[in-house]
Amino acid sequence: MRNLWTVFFFATILCLSHARADNLLDGADLGYGEYLSGECVTCHSKDGVDKGIPVINGLDAEVFASIMHAYKTGDMDHPVMMMVASRLDAEQIASLAVYFAAMPGTN
Amino acid sequence: MVTKFSRRQFTGGILAGTTALAMPSLAFGARPRVAVIGGGAGGATAAKYIAKDSKGAIDVTLIEASKRYYTCFYSNLYLGGFRSYASIGHNYYGLSVNRGVNVVHEWANSVDTAAKVVNLGHGGQVKYDRLVLSPGISLKYDSLPGYSPEMHSRMPHAWTSGTQVQLLRSKVLNMKKGGTFVMVPPPNPYRCPPGPYERVSMIAHLLKERNPTAKIIILDPKPKFSKQGLFMAGWEKHYPGMIDWIDPDTHGGIKSINATSMEIETDLDTFKADAASVVPAQHAGSIAMAAGVTDGDWCPINPANMTAKADPNIYVLGDASVASSMPKSGFSANSQAKVAANHIRGELTGSRVYEARYANTCWSLVATDDGIKVGANYSAGPEKIDVVSKFVSQGDESADVRKATYQESIGWYEGITTDMFS
Numbered sequence: 001m002r003n004l005w006t007v008f009f010f011a012t013i014l015c016l017s018h019a020r021a022d023n024l025l026d027g028a029d030l031g032y033g034e035y036l037s038g039e040c041v042t043c044h045s046k047d048g049v050d051k052g053i054p055v056i057n058g059l060d061a062e063v064f065a066s067i068m069h070a071y072k073t074g075d076m077d078h079p080v081m082m083m084v085a086s087r088l089d090a091e092q093i094a095s096l097a098v099y100f101a102a103m104p105g106t107n
Numbered sequence: 108m109v110t111k112f113s114r115r116q117f118t119g120g121i122l123a124g125t126t127a128l129a130m131p132s133l134a135f136g137a138r139p140r141v142a143v144i145g146g147g148a149g150g151a152t153a154a155k156y157i158a159k160d161s162k163g164a165i166d167v168t169l170i171e172a173s174k175r176y177y178t179c180f181y182s183n184l185y186l187g188g189f190r191s192y193a194s195i196g197h198n199y200y201g202l203s204v205n206r207g208v209n210v211v212h213e214w215a216n217s218v219d220t221a222a223k224v225v226n227l228g229h230g231g232q233v234k235y236d237r238l239v240l241s242p243g244i245s246l247k248y249d250s251l252p253g254y255s256p257e258m259h260s261r262m263p264h265a266w267t268s269g270t271q272v273q274l275l276r277s278k279v280l281n282m283k284k285g286g287t288f289v290m291v292p293p294p295n296p297y298r299c300p301p302g303p304y305e306r307v308s309m310i311a312h313l314l315k316e317r318n319p320t321a322k323i324i325i326l327d328p329k330p331k332f333s334k335q336g337l338f339m340a341g342w343e344k345h346y347p348g349m350i351d352w353i354d355p356d357t358h359g360g361i362k363s364i365n366a367t368s369m370e371i372e373t374d375l376d377t378f379k380a381d382a383a384s385v386v387p388a389q390h391a392g393s394i395a396m397a398a399g400v401t402d403g404d405w406c407p408i409n410p411a412n413m414t415a416k417a418d419p420n421i422y423v424l425g426d427a428s429v430a431s432s433m434p435k436s437g438f439s440a441n442s443q444a445k446v447a448a449n450h451i452r453g454e455l456t457g458s459r460v461y462e463a464r465y466a467n468t469c470w471s472l473v474a475t476d477d478g479i480k481v482g483a484n485y486s487a488g489p490e491k492i493d494v495v496s497k498f499v500s501q502g503d504e505s506a507d508v509r510k511a512t513y514q515e516s517i518g519w520y521e522g523i524t525t526d527m528f529s
Contacts, residue, residue, distance in 0.1 A: 042526055053518030053521075083483070
């Protein structure tokens with residue numbers, strides 16, 4: 001969980017400084033987000049259990065989008081996440097963000 | 108937020124709907140049927156996603172002989188004592204109860220592709236509109252001189268998880284003091300490219316604790332292997348002097364294997380083993396051969412949707428498929444299953460079909476808290492699945508990074524098994 005709080009902190013900073021929140025979620029498509037989420041839930045347990053990889057169910061959509069943009073630009077550093085984010089465009093990130101925000105977080 | 112139909116909806120909707128309406132089964136209101144053969148990372152995931160996302164509109168039957176499925180991934184960690192055997196076993200109740208998948212614990216004997224019927228071991232039949240084949244691998248017994256199914260109990264391949272891995276662990280634990288373990292990895296292509304080398308790492312870990320003067324010899328048919336630099340640096344660091352990797356130029360090839368005398372003969376020498384794991388060459392699971400969708404040892408697929416090149420009604424997932432640069436791994440199979448599931452729903456119910464997106468990451472454990480990983484994501488090219496981007500652990504990473512990588516792999520195991528079975 002500690003890692004996730006760090007992520008929250010950075011994401012909040014990014015949210016405030018880099019982009020307006022409504023822009024982050026432009027073009028969001030819930031159905032497309034559900035399809036794209038298949039790549040995420042191989043690692044991020046859909047049951048909301050953190051055994052070494054953070055829970056992303058129920059994460060605030062703007063925070064989610066900020067984090068993914070930070071991985072995309074290299075402002076946050078993790079080889080798997082940077083690879084995942086590198087091929088997601090803004091609409092795809094927004095779609096994932098609204099999908100996971102709607103998932104019940106059970107942690 | 109605006110929900111819209113995007114540029115990604117390139118084959119779904121009206122087109123697929125028209126196709127579906129032309130099908131007699133739908134015209135009379137019957138539910139379209141999908142049969143899935145094989146309940147591993149490809150098949151279980153495909154069955155789940157088709158059932159879940161179609162919300163009952165598609166009748167899904169999963170054909171899997173085992174009631175309890177032991178994952179191949181993490182079986183090495185059981186060997187090394189990092190996981191219990193029970194912790195890598197899973198059942199199909201979740202798919203049955205939560206998702207409404209009809210789970211049939213039978214062997215699939217043959218497929219009649221003209222009649223679209225799977226014939227089961229005990230005489231029953233499962234009819235399908237679309238068939239998903241995810242049978243994993245079968246072993247090529249004739250790939251090593253002297254190798255035979257009877258040798259499994261003497262020199263376990265332990266390449267399909269389950270009791271073979273239990274047997275291998277007990278053989279390593281019962282080695283004489285200062286004895287020799289011989290590992291014979293398979294030639295390319297094979298299931299789990301880093302697997303033989305993680306296995307050696309885990310056996311070295313076990314021996315370092317209990318039998319520190321023991322030796323491990325790897326007689327490799329390949330001149331190089333996955334994450335080689337990282338593994339070899341790890342062996343030097345954690346198990347100095349214990350592991351000897353011998354490449355084919357040096358040993359000259361395996362000439363014969365004698366399971367009775369526990370001797371493996373090469374041009375270089377005859378190696379006498381106190382315990383051994385011999386993993387032969389592999390081909391697509393036998394049912395894929397029987398279904399006629401193989402070309403040589405493996406099944407060519409269309410990269411956009413994982414349909415077999417030989418039959419548009421059959422999808423081939425995971426180890427059995429020719430997925431070009433995607434390794435034969437549980438992660439790859441799970442990823443391919445989601446692309447296929449999305450396409451099958453589009454074909455049978457007219458739902459939106461999105462572009463194929465594939466991914467894989469393989470974590471390996473070298474020693475306690477020393478995890479390494481390699482991964483890539485992929486897209487569908489016209490002829491093959493192409494790499495989009497990739498990464499691999501670095502040789503100069505700190506102990507903290509390696510520990511975090513191991514912890515991440517535990518999280519991944521939880522994630523993928525939840526994704527497959529719940």
